[in-house]
Amino acid sequence: MVTIKEIARITGVSTATVSNVLNGKSGAAGKEKTREIIDIANSMQYMPNTLAKNLQKKKTNTIGIITEDLTVFNAPEIVDGIDAYCEENSFEIILGNMRLYKRYNNDFTDTPKHHELTDMMIRSMIAKQVEGIIYVGYHCREINYLPSQVQIPLVYAYCYPGKDIYPSVIFDDEKAAKDVTELLIAKGHKNIGVICGPAASYHTKARLKGFNSAMTKHGIKIKNDIIMYGDWDRISGYRMAARLLDKKVSAIFSFNDMMACGVYEQAAERGLQIGKDISLFGFDNRSISQGYVPALSTVQPPLNEIGRRCAEIILNNINQSKKYSKIIYLPCTILERRSVDVVND
Numbered sequence: 001m002v003t004i005k006e007i008a009r010i011t012g013v014s015t016a017t018v019s020n021v022l023n024g025k026s027g028a029a030g031k032e033k034t035r036e037i038i039d040i041a042n043s044m045q046y047m048p049n050t051l052a053k054n055l056q057k058k059k060t061n062t063i064g065i066i067t068e069d070l071t072v073f074n075a076p077e078i079v080d081g082i083d084a085y086c087e088e089n090s091f092e093i094i095l096g097n098m099r100l101y102k103r104y105n106n107d108f109t110d111t112p113k114h115h116e117l118t119d120m121m122i123r124s125m126i127a128k129q130v131e132g133i134i135y136v137g138y139h140c141r142e143i144n145y146l147p148s149q150v151q152i153p154l155v156y157a158y159c160y161p162g163k164d165i166y167p168s169v170i171f172d173d174e175k176a177a178k179d180v181t182e183l184l185i186a187k188g189h190k191n192i193g194v195i196c197g198p199a200a201s202y203h204t205k206a207r208l209k210g211f212n213s214a215m216t217k218h219g220i221k222i223k224n225d226i227i228m229y230g231d232w233d234r235i236s237g238y239r240m241a242a243r244l245l246d247k248k249v250s251a252i253f254s255f256n257d258m259m260a261c262g263v264y265e266q267a268a269e270r271g272l273q274i275g276k277d278i279s280l281f282g283f284d285n286r287s288i289s290q291g292y293v294p295a296l297s298t299v300q301p302p303l304n305e306i307g308r309r310c311a312e313i314i315l316n317n318i319n320q321s322k323k324y325s326k327i328i329y330l331p332c333t334i335l336e337r338r339s340v341d342v343v344n345d
Helices: 004-011 015-022 033-043 050-056 076-089 101-102 111-128 175-187 202-215 236-245 257-269 303-319
Strands: 061-065 092-097 130-136 154-157 168-170 192-196 227-229 250-255 279-281 298-300 325-330 334-336
Touching: 004 033, 033 334, 061 076, 061 111, 076 092, 076 130, 076 303, 092 111, 101 111, 130 303, 154 303, 168 236, 168 303, 175 192, 175 202, 175 250, 175 279, 175 334, 192 202, 192 257, 227 236, 227 298, 236 250, 236 257, 250 257, 257 279, 298 303, 303 325
Parallel strands: 061 092, 061 130, 130 154, 154 168, 168 325, 192 227, 192 250, 250 279
Antiparallel strands: 298 334
16 A cells, blocks of 8 residues: 655655644645645555554544344344444444354353453453444343443444443334334234244243233233234144144234245145235234235334434443433334235124
């Protein structure tokens, strides 16, 4: 990479003169020499060392992003939101990937290996002199282990700390599930089967709370025998759908799109048509949701907006213009497609 020294040697002036010209300082050189310096710099594709400049000012304009696993579906869109907001505000990002799912499958939350890896990643980011860190969770949950001695702003995305020390941004599972349930009820459905994720999951608990709230609001009895628990994958959706269809439910609310895929398969084997014989709603707005016929009604989480809000918070904390220390809930978007119809009496 070309340096100021090389440009100075070619143009026959001091490095200070070149630096002043390239930084737009008036009167640094005569008109002809200024033009020559700029032309030479452009022809040699000179790029200023902004990191060195910022370090002199004790400011790097850099944010560190630590993802628990970059390969899971939610992480890329959140990271993109962070990156876009930082770019708009002249900040850069340094990305670190813990690869937790690839390393340990689901066996990592609040274990010694998770604590050690978290501390190592944070030390690495601080060594790179980032001005703040955004920690992106693999799945939404309470993070009980909090790093010690972090002297720079820290924000959690898609997860939240067990203590109100650091701010976090997640989406409102409960409100989204309540809205979906009320939509189904408005179409005449009362016998609504539910396919949850694992019982201990934050998403399961919050979405089930929203479902129960809507059913209670409309005076509809909640039947525990049509609330099933899967494990987020297609096969569990297929198996739970068999039980629900045997119980003659008129609609199924699957707590994610992957389990809803299993419902399509189970219905097809029974000669039932989704959107006509049985209504179906998913969650997550995965790309596969529009690949089925009819397209799956689903919930779109505000993943990009989570990233942008986290970046906004971290930059405000860096500039000390506003302080946050609570959980921020963002609304989801309900996408009604042709997999839902009025109840077929």
